[in-house]
Amino acid sequence: MAATLIDGRAIAQQVRDQVAADVAAFTAETGVTPGLATLLVGDDPASAVYVANKRRACVAAGIADLHRHLPADVAQEQVVAHLQELNADPQVSGILLQLPVPAQLDATLLTGLIAPDKDVDGLTPISAGRLMQGAPGLRPCTPSGVIELLDRHDVPLEGAEAVVVGRSDLVGKPLIHLLLQRNATVTVCHSRTRDLAAVCARADVLVAAVGVPKLIGADAVKPGAAVIDVGINRTDDGLVGDVDFDAVREVAGLLTPVPGGVGPMTIALLLSNTLAAARLQRG
Amino acid sequence: MAATLIDGRAIAQQVRDQVAADVAAFTAETGVTPGLATLLVGDDPASAVYVANKRRACVAAGIADLHRHLPADVAQEQVVAHLQELNADPQVSGILLQLPVPAQLDATLLTGLIAPDKDVDGLTPISAGRLMQGAPGLRPCTPSGVIELLDRHDVPLEGAEAVVVGRSDLVGKPLIHLLLQRNATVTVCHSRTRDLAAVCARADVLVAAVGVPKLIGADAVKPGAAVIDVGINRTDDGLVGDVDFDAVREVAGLLTPVPGGVGPMTIALLLSNTLAAARLQRG
Numbered sequence: 379m380a381a382t383l384i385d386g387r388a389i390a391q392q393v394r395d396q397v398a399a400d401v402a403a404f405t406a407e408t409g410v411t412p413g414l415a416t417l418l419v420g421d422d423p424a425s426a427v428y429v430a431n432k433r434r435a436c437v438a439a440g441i442a443d444l445h446r447h448l449p450a451d452v453a454q455e456q457v458v459a460h461l462q463e464l465n466a467d468p469q470v471s472g473i474l475l476q477l478p479v480p481a482q483l484d485a486t487l488l489t490g491l492i493a494p495d496k497d498v499d500g501l502t503p504i505s506a507g508r509l510m511q512g513a514p515g516l517r518p519c520t521p522s523g524v525i526e527l528l529d530r531h532d533v534p535l536e537g538a539e540a541v542v543v544g545r546s547d548l549v550g551k552p553l554i555h556l557l558l559q560r561n562a563t564v565t566v567c568h569s570r571t572r573d574l575a576a577v578c579a580r581a582d583v584l585v586a587a588v589g590v591p592k593l594i595g596a597d598a599v600k601p602g603a604a605v606i607d608v609g610i611n612r613t614d615d616g617l618v619g620d621v622d623f624d625a626v627r628e629v630a631g632l633l634t635p636v637p638g639g640v641g642p643m644t645i646a647l648l649l650s651n652t653l654a655a656a657r658l659q660r661g
Numbered sequence: 662m663a664a665t666l667i668d669g670r671a672i673a674q675q676v677r678d679q680v681a682a683d684v685a686a687f688t689a690e691t692g693v694t695p696g697l698a699t700l701l702v703g704d705d706p707a708s709a710v711y712v713a714n715k716r717r718a719c720v721a722a723g724i725a726d727l728h729r730h731l732p733a734d735v736a737q738e739q740v741v742a743h744l745q746e747l748n749a750d751p752q753v754s755g756i757l758l759q760l761p762v763p764a765q766l767d768a769t770l771l772t773g774l775i776a777p778d779k780d781v782d783g784l785t786p787i788s789a790g791r792l793m794q795g796a797p798g799l800r801p802c803t804p805s806g807v808i809e810l811l812d813r814h815d816v817p818l819e820g821a822e823a824v825v826v827g828r829s830d831l832v833g834k835p836l837i838h839l840l841l842q843r844n845a846t847v848t849v850c851h852s853r854t855r856d857l858a859a860v861c862a863r864a865d866v867l868v869a870a871v872g873v874p875k876l877i878g879a880d881a882v883k884p885g886a887a888v889i890d891v892g893i894n895r896t897d898d899g900l901v902g903d904v905d906f907d908a909v910r911e912v913a914g915l916l917t918p919v920p921g922g923v924g925p926m927t928i929a930l931l932l933s934n935t936l937a938a939a940r941l942q943r944g
Binding site for chain 1: 855
């Protein structure tokens with residue numbers, strides 16, 4: 379029997395509608411309009427599209443769009459000054475430095491300057507540490523979106539065997555801790571894992587986030603498993619995920635398509651994080 | 662064939678001798694004597710013994726012993742003031758707030774105040790985040806000691822299946838990332854794991870850190886595996902680990918005893934971290 383497909387677009391819209399309602403209630407109660415400061419450096423066309431989408435989504439959810447666009451050759455100390463200003467500005471609930479930045483800038487240093495309570499991407503070391511230690515804080519959007527997709531389909535995580543393929547700071551490593559906090563038994567695989575298919579085939583919940591087209595075949599999937607594909611790879615066949623969709627669809631119980639699976643969740647969770655950040659700043 | 666036992670006391674002494682030699686070279690080169698500030702609050706007898714052992718080990722390694730002992734009923738703002746003073750003091754390379762602290766004090770808040778570059782216990786959120794993201798920083802002593810024991814016995818970690826039982830902030834969670842950085846395929850188990858013995862029996866490297874006496878039996882160990890027992894449990898039979906030593910000894914390839922396994926490594930790595938902190942502060 380073919381897997382049930384997870385409709386990421388529909389779920390993302392539900393999350394966005396809920397955030398819009400929550401933002402309206404928050405603003406009515408506090409008089410504060412949450413605001414997201416997107417900081418774009420240079421003219422990378424893909425980054426421009428991503429940022430424009432985020433800004434449009436903010437406004438649709440009742441969040442103020444506080445955009446800054448800096449020239450590609452901006453000096454590092456200028457970007458530092460902008461970040462410090464945004465950190466101090468009470469209108470700014472969340473700050474998003476769009477990556478990648480031009481080569482003369484130190485992305486790690488700049489990201490690390492974002493105030494932890496405004497770090498809506500959840501990428502600073504202190505946000506990572508708060509996640510790891512289960513302390514309150516902002517969690518990275520894409521891995522939170524993965525958990526949300528599983529929850530909306532009532533996938534049991536408690537005691538489940540979860541396997542994460544990929545160990546990026548953006549997705550794989552945060553997912554370890556999000557899944558652990560839900561009491562899954564978690565395994566992390568990567569390029570040095572010896573028998574990847576065999577390890578993946580143990581999973582009740584399998585998340586692929588490595589950026590290798592169609593890496594996960596049917597032999598790597600336990601019948602009935604929930605399979606979440608975070609990969610978005612541009613190939614001659616168009617956009618494909620890390621999962622061999624046609625093959626895995628015949629084995630899995632639940633499966634995300636690419637596109638239209640995890641992708642739309644990232645912006646939805648960014649909105650949710652911006653509201654959470656506005657709440658954090660009210661203490 | 663019975664497992665080879667890992668002599669944690671002997672290895673810890675080797676580490677301490679090496680740190681002493683490195684401290685001497687550092688001091689000769691820089692004119693700076695590394696210093697460890699141990700902060701003890703109250704009169705818990707076990708804590709007093711632990712702190713005394715750490716202080717003696719410092720002096721033996723050429724590290725200045727900068728101890729402060731505060732009365733049990735000290736107010737939180739007093740402890741905060743001491744920590745701020747220690748953060749600012751250039752004589753202080755590392756700061757260790759001995760836990761637990763009396764009930765009127767907020768241990769998480771106080772630990773979080775320690776300057777990241779002086780956090781020789783590696784327990785602040787920012788140290789946890791640095792570890793998770795593979796950034797330079799101070800790592801928790803006990804999990805680092807586990808890796809050191811494996812290295813001294815040339816246990817291959819690259820591509821190995823490593824299973825960590827327990828998900829504490831102190832041991833289990835940091836070990837996930839230390840083992841991942843060594844390219845092991847890492848699984849984390851805990852009280853909600855469904856078939857603990859079956860999951861553990863996959864491990865080439867098995868680390869138990871849950872605090873349940875003799876939880877890990879022979880059925881949970883792959884023949885020839887390296888088994889590291891972090892547990893120290895006081896029972897009617899005396900100190901026992903999380904591993905059923907007599908049973909597992911017949912199956913494992915390498916095994917730590919309790920006591921005399923991981924225990925002595927914690928102080929050795931604390932000394933090593935204090936020197937590392939002194940280096941961090943010189944930039």
